[in-house]
Amino acid sequence: MGGERLGPRLAVVAFAIIAVSAVAAPWLAPEPNRIDLESVLAPPSTDHWLGTDGLGRDVLSRLAHGARVSLGVGVVTALVAALIGLPLGAVAGYRGGVWDGAVSRAIEAALCFPGLLIALAILSLAPPWLARLPDTLRLAAALGFLGWTPSARYLRAEFLRLKTGEEILAARAAGASGLRIVVRHLLPRSLAPILVTIAFGASAAALGEAALSFVGVGISPPTPSWGEMLFEAMRHMGTAWWLALFPGLALFVTVYGWNGLAEGVRNWLDPRPRAL
């Protein structure tokens, strides 16, 4: 299955470019918030490669800094989700019984909550130590709190599948402790789905940030975020195509890139032939 996966590879390359520009943004584009009222909504030119926005700010600079937000929110969201979801999924899958029942009911309950209310509650009722964090981190925490169920579900399913395997039964027969079985035997075998859910979670977070910006409860100005940029772009669809095109492409590549990464990780770690 090696060389023919051109699509995901391209996505990963484009994604890598975005990741590099996110890291290098402070040097590449030191002033994403510099306002130039003399060149409001200027189309792409040699001065501004990707044009300017409604305040004359350079779209390329904001895109690069926005990458920090989008990738950062993605990673932190996925980590928060994994931190909540994985232990629950592990306990449910391994211990089973009452534990499994409790976690499964918790997952079901989580699905019944209106996500917007939870996000708002976390953003506005945050305890002081959380409120002092930059709002990108708070947003990521909120999104992560909303998105823990997939990782719990996948790990639970994975453990349920694995724990009846011969090797695990052998280890248990040899008297290995539960913790040891989980850490030494189950977790390494579940690495693929774990990483995949983290990557998928990160891509969902990138879209979630954009959607929250769109409904107006996203990140405060002037922090550039792709969601905020896309929201502004909608107002200029007919005149300033560059405002919608580039952040949209960047978001697309990022989401696609996270997914490509997830697929790649899965194939690398878990080359189980998935054939009939």
Next chain:
Amino acid sequence: MSRGRIFGAAALALAALTLGCAGPAAHPRTDARVVIYAEPSSLSLVGNPDNNSAQIASMISDGLVAYDARGNFAPMVAASWDVAPDALTITFHLRDGVRWQDGTPVTSRDVAFTLSKVRDPAVQSRSWVSLFADVTGLETPDDRTLIVHYSKPYADALDAWRVPLLPEHLASKDSDFLNGAFAHHPVGCGPFRFVSHEPGQNVILEAFDGYWQGRPSIDRLVVRIVTSDRTGYESLLLGDVDLMAVPSDLWRESLSSHRAVRLARFVYYRLMLWKIDWNQDGSNPFFTDPRVRRALIFALDRKRFAATVVNGLARPAAGSYLPESAWTDPSIAPIPFDAAEAGRLLDEAGWHLPAPGSVRVKDGKPLAFTMLLVAGSQEIADRIAAWMQESVRAVGVDMRIEKLEWRAFQERRKTHRFEAAMASNVVDPTPDQFDLYHSSARNGGFNYGGFSDPETDRLLEAGRMTIDPAARRAVYWKLQARLHELEPMSVLFQFSQPVLHDPDLLGVTASPVGLFSFTPGPRAWHWAGATPSR
């Protein structure tokens, strides 16, 4: 609407992917289709009114008086009125021949009934009830006469009587007014009759043949409820809507779009302003000093922002008294852009720059504050804030921005837990801005920053009591000078409202309160070739 059909539609939606098309319908040219941006909260004319309900109500029923196109009071159902010398009694003389849309004559008892409904908390008439606070009694000696008694003289007493009148014989039957038959099928004495309401879709009105000023020329008025302004704009371009107020971005787009060339356009100034509340109750060391408040405004090049960012659809404001009002002193100019003056004022107030390019400091405290913004609907706020942040940084001030959703924002303002807060605000054409500035309006009113100045209080109180227009104008001019000096809150901009409409729709005018809630309003609209009023 039929639920069954919609379910059927759902089942067959796949087939619809391949379904054919039909072009836009031809114009019947007797109806006009307009856009509002949110569902009216109630159609009961006075119950639970928001701005959208109020606009629709003003077309269905008239008040005793109405604003004219300049914001002055015009006689409507009341043909005339006499104010007693002590200003504690007003006698209204109702016009002959005004009829409800069911043909029954309008009487003074209907007016008294309307007030009783407005005052009933179950009716939730929040925007009207406070205007009647000083009314102590009503007399209806005959069908055409209404005598109103007041507890104290109030120069703007007429303002309350713009309230759309309710027909007692129809509106008194429902035990639950807001959910009763009347609220679902209101009847008034205005130029348009209510026909139907599809929630989330439209409200349809029809010309009232027996209207006392003559039947409107527009037969049918379809008020479309469109939540996305871009969607509304596109349907205007497609000819599915005839008239729409657009935000500045879409106005900019329409100027360069060949699809918008055919449209007629105009711009008017509304009584809406963008203001900043500065918390001056001593909880922060910055804004108790008027020099700091003024300095921050001197740091802003508002003219350039208005010209470039919003295509000239805004102008710097001198304060909350806007040029549209007859009570505004035209000699007071907005604070100009002058960064040097900003620096001088800040130095004078004790905020000094430790080094060029740094943040000013006083008593070891940096001049760093947080500006609250409302998240959501009005994205122009984001741009104003980002621009202001850059502008004040140039004079050594560190402004941070925090965006909150509306209720959280309002809660912070009402409980005075903020340093600065920016939001848009609507003011009345009447000059009484007691609730914005009076020291008693800190709690419960709109003086969120806790401004307190005895001279201002005195002038605000005098303005309410002074009936003679010339003397009253003098009071308000004095007040405006005082406010200009102290800058208790800062009005950055007054935004104008661009309107696009079908060029064949004639007679469209605007007032400082909008396109609908004034006389003549939509009653004067007519299509090219039709007579203005039949």
Next chain:
Amino acid sequence: MTAAARRLVTAAVTLVLVTLIVFALLVALPGDASGDDETARRLPDEYRAALRAQYHLDDPLAIRYARWIGDVARGDIGASLREHRPVAAILRERLPASLALNGAALAVVIMIATPLGIGAAWKPGSSLDRAGLAATTALYAVPVFWMALLLQWLFAVRLGWLPLFGIEGDERAGGSLARTADIFRHLVLPVTCLSYGSLAYVSRFVRTALVDAAAGDGGRPARARGATALRYVTVHGTRQAAVPLLTLAGFLIPRLVGGSLLVEEIFNVPGLGSLLFDSVLGRDVPVVLALTLLSGTVTLAAITGADLLAAWADPRVRHGR
């Protein structure tokens, strides 16, 4: 008590707990539903107090919740604090559009994603599998409001084939057939926008379920008996995959209430997504609770139903874990 009854009771308790937490969070948010609207003048204090009293906003929270749940038990879901009319009436207005939109979207997703998943599972790793995966993943990555604006521009503005927004035209003189067709035409674009993003997830889910089922007990003997691959996939695979599909439905249904907000806003569909959004922002406690109850009941019913079905169909599950 049988296992099934125990499951049902647990689901009911879960639902009550969810509404309790939603209630607590909503009242803890800053601000409440009473008159924070922008009015020109300040309200008289006694009037403001009367407004608050009308909706018991100053009562102890425990009493407010207990009153609500007591009313619900009697079949009354209360009155909206913003619109001052029964929540049931509001839901009756909003539900048809939401059901039409989301039901159609769910149908479209399943009708497109299931064949895609079956095709992919038929020959995993084939070019069909990879192309389907790449295409659906790409679609997933397109932000929905981008797609919405693009489709509006192309099909409504440029080509004029479909209406720009709404669920029905203003003019409804035509017969019932014409009206149904009109509603179709209005649904096409929003349904497209609601469905394309889920194709990747659902087709992948179907593919994995089928592949796993094939790797499990049922597949090999069937193969050994000489069943063709196609017959295998359609008969054996699908049967094995029925339970996971039901589970999937349980996880997709919550989106039907809150998930369509952006699409509803852009296409001006008065559905439950925008109602929930406005009600949370407006602190309209009864409406938010009613929506939670509605989506929670449907979600839990689907998940519990899937579990019970799985237990009934699969002897391993039936006889303990």
